């Protein structure tokens with residue numbers, strides 16, 4: 502029975518993922534900030550109790566991520582599914598940017614995701630499927646102006662995903678990210694086109710099909726790909742030759758021979 506390890510499983514798309522994976526017969530390790538308040542998630546356990554475990558994690562706190570990785574030592578994780586995000590960011594207005602809130606958005610949406618990958622890489626490497634998938638957003642890759650805090654945290658997440666796919670691909674670990682669509686949840690004030698479970702179903706299919714060969718990409722719910730970051734494998738800058746050593750190192754990583 503495969504295992505998915507899922508963050509932000511108490512509500513929204515995360516709760517949808519929990520239901521979809523449980524219905525598909527998977528073992529679900531659900532990580533939430535406040536297990537005592539995860540009533541909807543616990544309700545899923547009524548039908549699937551033996552395949553659902555609920556754990557505490559705060560992505561803004563690296564120590565809590567390490568603590569959970571230690572608690573789950575020896576557990577194999579087929580899919581690390583980074584769904585949680587700080588979505589309740591203050592609206593930004595040029596001239597009065599809230600830098601503390603911006604740092605928090607980066608901590609949770611970008612650095613916390615990287616930390617999860619580092620803390621759980623051996624759990625994933627020991628599994629059969631060996632995948633990491635992060636829920637990003639189209640917002641991180643397009644205009645219009647506004648939502649800078651959230652937008653940049655997701656742009657940076659996409660670069661992290663690209664890096665992780667290059668670094669972990671040689672170990673057979675496939676890393677990618679995806680946009681869930683416009684989904685009814687607290688973050689969209691229950692507006693949106695898709696129900697959370699529907700969106701989770703689309704992304705599950707993408708994760709099912711993910712391989713090391715298709716990793717490093719940013720997927721739309723229909724399985725098509727969006728630009729993740731510009732890949733400049735011959736990065737000769739205007740007026741300057743890129744350092745050979747840098748190119749060599751990047752090439753070795755691609756070939757799986759990085760030092």
Ligand SMILES: NC(=O)c1ccc[n+]([C@@H]2O[C@H](COP(=O)([O-])OP(=O)(O)OC[C@H]3O[C@@H](n4cnc5c(N)ncnc54)[C@H](OP(=O)(O)O)[C@@H]3O)[C@@H](O)[C@H]2O)c1
Nearest residue numbers: 509513514534559560561585586588638683684686687688
């Ligand atoms: N809904 C959409 O249309 C849409 C569109 C594009 C991308 N997305 C992405 O899809 C994912 C899920 O979105 P959603 O709409 O379901 O959002 P949501 O309803 O706001 O849920 C966010 C989840 O993240 C958790 N979370 C927030 N901060 C955390 C922290 N520091 N540590 C651990 N967990 C934390 C929340 O837990 P608490 O309950 O404890 O706060 C909650 O479970 C996010 O990555 C979001 O950016 C959503």
